[in-house]
Amino acid sequence: MKALPLVIFAIVALAQWAAPLSQIWTHEQTLTQGTLIKLKCSAPDPYDPLRGRYLAVRPEQREASVPAGLKLESGTRVYATLTSGADGLATISSLSLTPPTSGDYIRVNVGYAYESKATIEWPFERFYINEKLAPEADEWFAENIRTSKGIIAEVRVLNGRAVLADLSLDGRSFREILKERVK
Amino acid sequence: MNTSHHRWLLEQLPKWESEGLLTTDAARTLRERHAVDASQPGAAQIIMGSLGALLIGTGLITIIGFNWDDFSRPVRLVFAFLPLLLSQLFSLRVMLRGDATAAWVRETAALLQALCTGACIALVSQIYNLGGEWPDFLFWWCLLSLPLVWVMKSSSVAIFYLIGIAEWSIHQVWGHQPWHASPMIYPLLLLGLFPFWPGWKLDRPLSITLRWVMTISAICGLCAAAHHATRMHFAESWGHFEVTLWQWVLTSAMLALFPLSSSALDATSRHKPQVILGFLHLLQFGVVATFLDMGQELAKAVREAWQVPWTWVLIAVIAAFAVHAIFRRRWAVLSVASIAITPVLALVMGETAQAVLPWLMTLHLSLIGITLIVLEFTGRRGAPRLGAALLCVLIIARMFESELSLLTKGLAFIVIGVAFLAFNICMSRLARQKQLPQS
Numbered sequence: 001m002k003a004l005p006l007v008i009f010a011i012v013a014l015a016q017w018a019a020p021l022s023q024i025w026t027h028e029q030t031l032t033q034g035t036l037i038k039l040k041c042s043a044p045d046p047y048d049p050l051r052g053r054y055l056a057v058r059p060e061q062r063e064a065s066v067p068a069g070l071k072l073e074s075g076t077r078v079y080a081t082l083t084s085g086a087d088g089l090a091t092i093s094s095l096s097l098t099p100p101t102s103g104d105y106i107r108v109n110v111g112y113a114y115e116s117k118a119t120i121e122w123p124f125e126r127f128y129i130n131e132k133l134a135p136e137a138d139e140w141f142a143e144n145i146r147t148s149k150g151i152i153a154e155v156r157v158l159n160g161r162a163v164l165a166d167l168s169l170d171g172r173s174f175r176e177i178l179k180e181r182v183k
Numbered sequence: 184m185n186t187s188h189h190r191w192l193l194e195q196l197p198k199w200e201s202e203g204l205l206t207t208d209a210a211r212t213l214r215e216r217h218a219v220d221a222s223q224p225g226a227a228q229i230i231m232g233s234l235g236a237l238l239i240g241t242g243l244i245t246i247i248g249f250n251w252d253d254f255s256r257p258v259r260l261v262f263a264f265l266p267l268l269l270s271q272l273f274s275l276r277v278m279l280r281g282d283a284t285a286a287w288v289r290e291t292a293a294l295l296q297a298l299c300t301g302a303c304i305a306l307v308s309q310i311y312n313l314g315g316e317w318p319d320f321l322f323w324w325c326l327l328s329l330p331l332v333w334v335m336k337s338s339s340v341a342i343f344y345l346i347g348i349a350e351w352s353i354h355q356v357w358g359h360q361p362w363h364a365s366p367m368i369y370p371l372l373l374l375g376l377f378p379f380w381p382g383w384k385l386d387r388p389l390s391i392t393l394r395w396v397m398t399i400s401a402i403c404g405l406c407a408a409a410h411h412a413t414r415m416h417f418a419e420s421w422g423h424f425e426v427t428l429w430q431w432v433l434t435s436a437m438l439a440l441f442p443l444s445s446s447a448l449d450a451t452s453r454h455k456p457q458v459i460l461g462f463l464h465l466l467q468f469g470v471v472a473t474f475l476d477m478g479q480e481l482a483k484a485v486r487e488a489w490q491v492p493w494t495w496v497l498i499a500v501i502a503a504f505a506v507h508a509i510f511r512r513r514w515a516v517l518s519v520a521s522i523a524i525t526p527v528l529a530l531v532m533g534e535t536a537q538a539v540l541p542w543l544m545t546l547h548l549s550l551i552g553i554t555l556i557v558l559e560f561t562g563r564r565g566a567p568r569l570g571a572a573l574l575c576v577l578i579i580a581r582m583f584e585s586e587l588s589l590l591t592k593g594l595a596f597i598v599i600g601v602a603f604l605a606f607n608i609c610m611s612r613l614a615r616q617k618q619l620p621q622s
Contacts, residue, residue, distance in 0.1 A: 005334040009278060012330040013271045016300045017264070019327060020307040024260065027311040054312075075359045125314040164312040 030163040034156030035104045037082055037090045038168075041153045053134040054126040055141065057153050057164060063119045064092040072113040079160060080120065081105045089152070092120065099160060107160040124155065124164040133178045140178060144169055189217040232291035233339040240298025256310060263306035270299040274335065293337035297328035318354035321347050325372075333378040341379060342396050348372040349403035356407045356414070366411045367493075369404030373397075391454060398438065398456040405434045412493035425484030426491060429526065433497040435464040436523035439516055440504035448511060462519050462569075469522040469551075470576055472544040474584060478537040485526040514558060515566050518551045548577055571606045575599055 039059040064080060066072055072095070082104045083093040090104075095118065099105060111119035129137050144151055151174075154166040167174035196213060199205045205213070243266050254262075270292070277284045277292040301324045308315060325347040332341045352366035362368070376397075380389075389397070409430035417423045439461030452459055472481055488494045501520070508517050525547045529540035555570030578599055582592050 006278065008330055009275065009334045012327070012334070013275075016267060016271070016296075016303070016327050019323060020263065020303050023304075023307050023311065023313065027313070031311075123314065124312060127312050128309045 026161060027163050030156050030158040030161050031165060034158035034161075034163065036165070037084070037104060037155045037157050037162075038088055039153045039155060040089050040150045041167075053131055053137075054128045055137060055167070057125055057127050057167070059122055059153060060150075061091055061120070063117050064095055066095060066113060066116050066118050068116070070095065070097065072110045072118050074110060074112045076110045076113075077107055078110060078118075079105045080108045082157065104157045105160055106157055106162045123162050124153075127153075127164055127167055127174075133175075136178050136181050137174075140169075140174075140181065192217050232287035233294050236291045236294035236298060236339070239295060240302065243299065243302045259306070259310050263303045263310070267296075267299045267303045270296040274331070278335065289335055290337055290339045293331045293335040294339045294343065297324075297331055297340050297343055300324065300327050318351050321351050321354075325351065329375050332376060336379070338390060338393055341376060341393060344376065345396050345400035349400040349407075352404040352407040356411050360411070365415075366404060366407035369408050373401060373404065394454065395456045398460055401438065401457070402434070402460065405437075406431050409434060409493055409497075413488075413491055416491045416493075417487075423487060425480050426488045429481070429484045429488050429523075430491070430494060430497060432465065432468045432523045433494070433501060435461040435468075436520040437497060437501050437504060439465065439520050440501060440508050440513075442504060442507045443511070443513075445511075448513070458516060465519055465522045466548075466573065466576075469525075469544055469548050470580055472526070473541050473548065473577065473580055475541050478540040481526050482529060482537040482540055485530060512563075514563060515555055518554050522547065522551070545577060545581070548573060552577070567610055568607065571603060575603050 039061070041057050041059045072078065076097075078095045078097060079099050080092040081094045081096070081100050082090040084090045094100075106123060108123060109121040111121050113119075141151065149170055152168045153164060154168055156163045156165050169177060193214065196205065196210045200207065200210045274292045274296045277289050301320075304320065304324065307313075308320075325344050328340055328347075329344055331337055332344060348369060352369045352372075355364065355366050406427075410427045413423055413427045413430065417426075438457040441457050443455070447454070471477060501523070505517060505520070508520075522544075525544050526540060529536045529543050532539045552570040552573040555566045555573070559567040579596070582595055585592075587595075
């Protein structure tokens with residue numbers, strides 16, 4: 001057995017581990033050290049053949065103001081500063097091409113820009129759920145998505161990276177509510 | 184002869200020897216000449232091994248899809264990495280055993296590892312609720328699986344990779360992709376398979392299945408690249424699809440002219456899918472271009488296509504391949520590939536190009552049809568039946584376009600049909616006469 005194929009195999013095997021491990025590392029950092037941000041959202045219930053059922057999470061805020069003099073194009077990566085209101089829900093207060101020096105911010109892509117506004121592509125869009133709970137989750141969403149309280153996406157934010165940690169309604173975790181409903 | 188033919192022949196030899204049909208020396212010579220390389224898996228072995236690996240891999244992905252959210256995150260991560268680790272250990276064992284391992288086991292191990300890699304990435308992204316698009320996932324999955332093709336000499340992972348990069352290229356046509364995330368890099372991705380064949384002489388022969396998959400993948404990838412290049416050049420404005428269509432014709436010419444070694448030239452047509460598929464597309468384009476209505480669209484498309492750099496890349500590659508084809512005396516292939524260049528010749532006529540083009544194409548196709556027939560009768564490599572069929576199609580096309588009465592058209596079709604059948608019979612007799620002196 002020649003050594004070169006074994007060396008290449010070892011590198012491949014390490015790369016196959018490194019790709020998911022690097023994802024785990026950055027997302028664990030965000031989950032454990034990131035600031036909790038709450039966003040009001042809307043969501044239907046689609047399916048991914050590889051990763052199973054998920055709720056497509058869409059924060060209500062779809063566009064933000066573009067500061068004067070900042071020229072944005074479709075696909076540009078910008079930093080969105082998040083500011084929490086009196087109700088505890090966060091909104092994008094400003095956009096910039098460089099990371100802000102203070103406050104919580106996330107990296108987002110610009111969908112398209114027009115006049116002084118730009119549509120935002122949020123960096124999270126899916127919340128995966130157990131196949132057994134999916135039909136109940138679907139119903140729960142339909143019942144609550146248009147209520148005044150609405151469904152809240154709880155997102156951990158660190159150094160521009162965002163990880164969707166949970167969904168909640170009236171301060172209670174979505175999974176807890178679903179498990180009670182299924183019983 | 185393919186591997187199954189060799190195997191059949193080797194199975195018959197002992198019987199023929201015992202019946203006295205063959206001497207021991209003749210049987211030994213045949214055994215040496217038609218030896219089957221045991222390290223190369225048979226099609227059935229690959230299919231069975233791949234099917235087993237596919238079922239296990241799909242099973243893992245489906246179990247992942249259930250989403251075991253009763254377990255903690257670390258436990259679910261162990262679920263993600265355990266199959267990958269086991270498949271890697273299996274592959275390592277197969278590699279260490281070397282030639283002692285059956286070919287189908289090697290194929291199964293490689294494909295299983297590739298599938299477990301995809302399942303692991305999918306599960307991690309499920310656990311962390313990562314978004315991401317299917318093409319991005321597919322791209323990284325393919326790249327992480329590619330080295331398995333080299334080190335484990337796996338045909339099934341090569342097929343997976345070829346399908347994967349073709350699918351990725353088609354997805355990337357749309358949107359605002361920079362060049363390094365667009366189908367323009369498809370040729371580089373295809374070159375990634377190069378170490379699969381050791382040495383510059385490409386010593387490892389390709390199976391027919393792999394040849395066909397590679398050709399279809401190349402068609403998808405290169406056509407996607409052409410479409411993307413045109414879209415980007417014209418800043419996505421509408422009305423330039425004809426430019427892409429002509430670039431696809433140039434791509435077909437390039438594939439048909441792809442350089443072949445002397446032994447590959449002597450192989451049967453089904454060993455050369457790039458020639459078959461290239462011919463089909465070029466001839467279909469040629470016949471469509473003979474219709475008078477098409478002249479204007481085509482002339483406009485060719486004029487605009489010169490502005491797109493991808494067209495120049497295609498022309499340059501075609502020129503290089505054509506020179507090689509001339510040295511190899513591939514006259515039939517050269518004559519059919521020249522269909523792609525006919526619209527350019529029409530442009531020489533300036534403003535009248537759109538009126539001239541259909542007639543020029545008709546003349547060109549007629550000459551090709553006659554050439555393919557004449558080549559055969561002058562002892563060179565021709566394609567008389569294809570030539571005759573081409574002439575028939577041309578006459579039928581002109582009949583459809585003409586304003587002759589239905590009776591005249593009907594009679595003409597009957598005459599053409601009879602002439603075609605008579606030609607076929609003549610060719611069959613000629614082929615039989617050629618075989619007689621040898622037997």
